[in-house]
Amino acid sequence: MQQSTEITAEANDEHEALIRAKGIAVSFDTHQVLHNVDIEIQRGRIVTLIGPNGAGKTTLVRVILGMLQPDHGEVWKQPGLTIGYMPQRLHIEPTMPMSVVRFLQLTGIRQSDVIKSQLEMLQISHLADQQIRKVSGGELQRVLLVRALLRQPSLLILDEPAQGVDVSGQAELYSLIDTIAEQHHCGILMISHDLHLVMSTTDEVVCLNHHICCHGKPEQVSHDPAFLSLFGARGADNIAVYTHNHNHSHDIDGRVIEEEDDHA
């Protein structure tokens, strides 16, 4: 009796496991892309997947999402787990007329107030009725983020969320993702190349090059020999400390906005 209460208590714990992959191996033809990969994502934590191009990051994400069947290993998902996914890129056929709101309604969520409040949260309310093909790169990433969030996922998977966003917009986007993780209290797995930007917000870094080279807290990983051999000392310097010391902020397109006083 007591044991079962303990188990429930553990399941409600903030570090409950959402998804757990064990011994994942994937090959395409004779080329082994993933070899014996273990990864676990817990509620409330941000896991960042880094690694060189062609290291199998996207393949691992596809396995976790269930889009690709691994040759070996298994993926355990918390029963009833809702996943929000932000793909690396979105191509909309030019022949498809579609507004941003209609694109978001494709999730099956029709309530305009729900969509509106999410658009507001990501500061893109003004895009609602625009044709999605005319939306700029940085704004499109936010639209995709809204779509991933609409179904109130427990797990958010982001494949290079800052791609196509200019440098100043990137920091803002990552801090937004950090806020989302706190507010929605979900787990986040993201692929990112922007080591220096991601490290300050991430709880765990997994360094992947076909197998897991090293993983742990950002500070640990940056001193790991496996990490150094993969990214070099410069990469390690990049992630060591990244402090914001701005007296202004930028909007999505990178234009400078004068800092306002905290509106309480």
Place this chain on the structure above:
Amino acid sequence: MPDFIVYALVAGLSLALVAGPLGSFVVWRRMSYFGDTLAHSALLGIAIGLLSGANLQLSIVAVCIVASLILVSMSRQDNVATDALLGILAHSALAFGIVLLALSGSTQVSLEAYLFGELLTISTPDLALIVLVSITVLLILLMFWNRFLSFTVHEELAGIEGVSVQKLRYLLVILMAVTTAAALKIVGVLLITSLLIIPPAAARQLARSPEQMAILASLLGCLSVLLGVFVAFQLDTPAGPSIVVMASLTYFILHLSNVVTGKGS
């Protein structure tokens, strides 16, 4: 109005109604060559039907469905490019069909009727079949509208959001196969694709949402049928091609007015 005109109008209008939304998917998913291939393989269905003595409509439907399933399952292999694969299937089905027709020694079939359609001599069972198919396909499209749309815009996102992508892929090609088979008598093998893609392409120039595009495509299709049948009756031209001529005129007129007003997007 003579009976045969009423028949032609009812058949043409019900096909135009379903061709609006269905054809929009053909345009969005870049499946126009796929539709063409289906239409070509319909001819093989006629030949097989004549040789085996089976019901002609049924054998067309069966061959179209089989062809569409072969296409979908083969298109996932990547050693042949899709356009080449479609070309191979379309032309071999057409050639097999014509050779088989010749072998059957049948004189009751005029090839021209199936190539260009024979809307003005449509029989009551044919009309019933077309109306039935149109209503069924339209209802299924309505039922699955949001899911079809979601999987057309982004298959992976749709899959993760719980849409059974694989089932929809097959469902869509089966709907196309059945519609193609039913439309064969109206506009013929060579012109079926044009009825599926011209009205949606014309509608695209005015539409702001996928729903607007589909509905507008249906309306433009119906307009083309009305004008086409009228012209065919007045000038004694073949009805199928007359309809397609009208459809292309609506496309070019809309395109030109878009260019003139500078709205072209």
